Amino acid sequence: xxxxxxxxxxxENERKQYDSFRGHSLGLSHLDIKSKVCExxxxxxxxxxxxxxxxxxxxxxxxxxxxxxxxxxxxxxAEDKVKELEASKVKELNHYLxxxxxxxxxxxxxxxxxxxxxxxLxxxxxxxxKxxxxxxxxxxxxxxxxxxxxxxxxxANDQFLESQRLLMRDMQRMEMVLTSEQLRQVEKLKxxxxxxxxxxxxxxxxxxxxxxxxxxxxxxxxxxxxxxxSSAQLSNEEERLxxxxxxxxxxxxxxLLPSGDPFSKPDTDMFKDGLRRAQSTDxxxxxxxxxxxxxxxxxxxxxxxxxxxSDFGPLVGADSVSENFDTASLGSLQxxxxxxxxxxxxxxxxxxTPEQEETASLLSSVTQGVESAYVSPSGYRLxxxxxxxxxxKEVQNAGxxxxxxxxxxxxxxxxxxxxQIQEADTRDQVKKLQAMxxxxxxxxxxxxxxxxxxxxxxxxxxxxxxxxxxALVLRAQxxxxxxxxxxxxxxxxxxxxxxxxxxxxxxxxxxxEELARLQKENDSLQxxxxxxxxxxxxxxxxLPDTVEALRELVLKYxxxxxxxxxxxxxxxxxxxxEILFLKEQIQAEQCLKENLEETLQLEIENCxxxxxxxxxxxxxxxRIKVEKGQLELKKETAAKVTVEQLMFEEKNKAQRLQTxxxxxxxxxxxxxxxxxxxxxxxxxxxxxGSLERIRAILNDTKLTDINQLxxx
Numbered sequence: 001x002x003x004x005x006x007x008x009x010x011x012e013n014e015r016k017q018y019d020s021f022r023g024h025s026l027g028l029s030h031l032d033i034k035s036k037v038c039e040x041x042x043x044x045x046x047x048x049x050x051x052x053x054x055x056x057x058x059x060x061x062x063x064x065x066x067x068x069x070x071x072x073x074x075x076x077x078a079e080d081k082v083k084e085l086e087a088s089k090v091k092e093l094n095h096y097l098x099x100x101x102x103x104x105x106x107x108x109x110x111x112x113x114x115x116x117x118x119x120x121l122x123x124x125x126x127x128x129x130k131x132x133x134x135x136x137x138x139x140x141x142x143x144x145x146x147x148x149x150x151x152x153x154x155x156a157n158d159q160f161l162e163s164q165r166l167l168m169r170d171m172q173r174m175e176m177v178l179t180s181e182q183l184r185q186v187e188k189l190k191x192x193x194x195x196x197x198x199x200x201x202x203x204x205x206x207x208x209x210x211x212x213x214x215x216x217x218x219x220x221x222x223x224x225x226x227x228x229x230s231s232a233q234l235s236n237e238e239e240r241l242x243x244x245x246x247x248x249x250x251x252x253x254x255x256l257l258p259s260g261d262p263f264s265k266p267d268t269d270m271f272k273d274g275l276r277r278a279q280s281t282d283x284x285x286x287x288x289x290x291x292x293x294x295x296x297x298x299x300x301x302x303x304x305x306x307x308x309x310s311d312f313g314p315l316v317g318a319d320s321v322s323e324n325f326d327t328a329s330l331g332s333l334q335x336x337x338x339x340x341x342x343x344x345x346x347x348x349x350x351x352x353t354p355e356q357e358e359t360a361s362l363l364s365s366v367t368q369g370v371e372s373a374y375v376s377p378s379g380y381r382l383x384x385x386x387x388x389x390x391x392x393k394e395v396q397n398a399g400x401x402x403x404x405x406x407x408x409x410x411x412x413x414x415x416x417x418x419x420q421i422q423e424a425d426t427r428d429q430v431k432k433l434q435a436m437x438x439x440x441x442x443x444x445x446x447x448x449x450x451x452x453x454x455x456x457x458x459x460x461x462x463x464x465x466x467x468x469x470x471a472l473v474l475r476a477q478x479x480x481x482x483x484x485x486x487x488x489x490x491x492x493x494x495x496x497x498x499x500x501x502x503x504x505x506x507x508x509x510x511x512x513e514e515l516a517r518l519q520k521e522n523d524s525l526q527x528x529x530x531x532x533x534x535x536x537x538x539x540x541x542x543l544p545d546t547v548e549a550l551r552e553l554v555l556k557y558x559x560x561x562x563x564x565x566x567x568x569x570x571x572x573x574x575x576x577x578e579i580l581f582l583k584e585q586i587q588a589e590q591c592l593k594e595n596l597e598e599t600l601q602l603e604i605e606n607c608x609x610x611x612x613x614x615x616x617x618x619x620x621x622x623r624i625k626v627e628k629g630q631l632e633l634k635k636e637t638a639a640k641v642t643v644e645q646l647m648f649e650e651k652n653k654a655q656r657l658q659t660x661x662x663x664x665x666x667x668x669x670x671x672x673x674x675x676x677x678x679x680x681x682x683x684x685x686x687x688x689g690s691l692e693r694i695r696a697i698l699n700d701t702k703l704t705d706i707n708q709l710x711x712x
Contacts, residue, residue: 042568049572050518053579064586067593068501075494078604082487085611089483092618093476099625100469107462110636114451117643124650125444131657132437138661139430142668146423152675156682163685163694170691174395182388189392415674419667426664433660436653443646450642454635461628468624472617479610486603493596500592507585514578 178186681697688694 042564046568046572050575053575056579056583064504064589064593068504071497071593071597074600075497078490078600082483082490082607085607086483089476089479089614096472096618096621100465103465103625103628104462107458107632110632111455111458114455114639117639118448118451121444121447121643121646124647125441128437128440128650128654131654132434135430135433135657135661138664139427142423142664145668145671149671149675152679156678159682159686167691171395174391178388178391182392185388186392186395189396415670419670422663422667426660426667429656429660433653433657440646440650440653447642447646451639454639457635458632461631465624465628468621472621475617476614479614482610483607486607489603490600493599497596500589504589507582511582518575 684697685694688697
């Protein structure tokens with residue numbers, strides 16, 4: 001604007017000078033007018049050219065100033081965006097590093113919890129293993145005590161058989177005192193008792209058949225074949241017993257066949273008792289089983305190592321005892337079929353002593369002569385009817401006592417059977433517990449393997465996450481390096497633009513100085529012109545009168561005009577050269593500005609691409625973290641549920657084992673009390689001196705429960 005105003009002012013001055021010159025030219029000569037006109041025309045031409053150049057320069061410089069201001073605004077905006085991007089990037093990296101640190105802390109805590117759970121499970125497994133060893137040890141001790149109890153029962157059985165043999169010898173001595181008439185009365189009473197026994201057995205057999213039908217429906221299928229084999233033997237045995245009962249002729253058969261006890265149980269019930277004992281014996285691990293003869297009331301003698309419950313005689317196997325004696329002769333005696341004696345014991349019982357042989361011969365002679373005379377043989381006396389009745393009652397009572405089982409023995413046997421069944425169940429439960437413990441160990445191993453797999457997966461995922469984090473850190477570092485390079489490039493471009501602006505300002509100042517110089521030159525020229533005009537006016541200009549003088553003056557003015565034109569052309573060329581230089585400089589600055597804009601645009605686009613890639617990487621990292629957290633949560637929940645279920649099962653197993661151990665200890669204590677009580681009773685019976693004392697001892701020990709046993 002300064003240049004334009006200056007040019008307009010210059011143009012106005014020229015115009016005023018032209019008007020003044022025009023006014024003064026009226027009095028000048030024709031040559032002066034021409035010279036003035038030429039000079040003015042040259043000045044006007046030069047001024048017009050200078051004005052056009054100034055207009056062109058103004059049209060170039062003003063857009064450049066606007067563009068420079070716009071570039072400055074864009075540069076400040078770009079700097080603000082770069083600073084914001086740097087701050088957001090640093091903030092995101094800090095947040096990511098904090099999240100990664102917290103994730104690693106959670107993983108360490110989870111691994112510590114898993115290690116603690118592993119140690120707790122290992123301790124529980126070790127405790128269960130120790131408890132199982134203790135239970136096995138207690139079971140082995142209980143087995144040994146059971147074997148000892150078997151030996152004790154065997155000894156008690158032998159002592160009972162010995163006492164029974166002595167009682168039978170006493171009965172045989174009493175028989176030798178009776179006459180034939182008394183023997184016939186005894187036979188009649190025996191037949192009547194047999195009929196009553198048959199009726200009672202028939203009614204009881206009906207009742208037991210109904211209960212057995214229900215029990216057979218629940219019996220295991222394993223016993224079907226044994227039941228079919230034993231049914232034929234039982235039917236044969238019933239026929240043999242019926243025929244035997246129909247032809248009883250001995251006194252001992254009547255004495256040892258009390259009413260309601262020997263055959264009170266039907267054969268099927270006896271078969272079931274034998275079969276149940278065989279199953280309990282097999283479950284306890286004792287060798288041997290019930291043979292078909294055992295089911296047919298003909299047990300064979302067994303060694304102490306192969307004894308089972310049926311070998312303990314009437315004190316133990318009283319439910320399966322069926323007493324019957326062979327009636328072939330008065331002297332031969334058949335033992336109860338609930339147990340079998342050894343050959344030596346049978347020989348000791350059945351062998352007739354010399355006294356018995358003598359008594360048998362006397363009885364045969366008395367029997368032959370009893371119809372003709374009632375004279376007692378030598379060495380014997382006749383008894384009265386009262387004595388005979390008393391003796392008959394005493395014999396019947398003694399027979400009932402011998403043939404009847406004592407309540408205590410029956411209770412002992414039932415309790416022993418129940419204890420044996422409990423022991424078999426305990427063995428089965430111990431086996432099941434061992435299998436469950438093996439399953440628990442396998443489950444623990446599977447849990448350990450799963451935990452190891454989980455730890456491996458977690459470790460692998462942690463390694464993957466570490467690799468991804470390291471890759472992202474590397475990419476972030478590369479982005480930071482690229483950002484620094486961009487910042488450096490931007491700073492360099494900024495410095496270059498500032499330098500170019502400084503150059504432009506310097507060139508502008510130079511142009512202003514040049515314009516000022518031209519203005520001074522113009523002013524000086526105008527001053528000289530006015531000075532010359534004043535000088536010319538001051539001079540006394542006299543037009544030549546002659547043509548020659550006028551010609552010389554015109555030639556002189558022409559030379560002056562040539563000199564002025566030459567100076568004007570020189571000045572014009574100089575100004576044109578300066579204008580061309582300024583145009584070239586402006587074009588160079590324009591090209592530099594365009595290059596700078598393109599460079600800045602490319603850098604901005606690269607920054608946008610980097611920001612887009614960083615955003616995508618951030619989203620991918622967030623997705624990976626979310627998936628990783630969900631996977632870890634699922635695995636942790638599954639592991640926790642599995643461990644809690646396993647701990648609950650192990651606690652239940654430990655409680656069941658403790659309960660079974662308590663039951664086994666109680667059973668063992670009951671066994672000890674029972675064996676001690678039986679030993680005391682057997683010792684008292686062995687030390688008893690008479691039958692009444694034995695009867696009193698048996699009547700004193702009427703127990704219905706094992707808890708009624710006295711403490712010893």
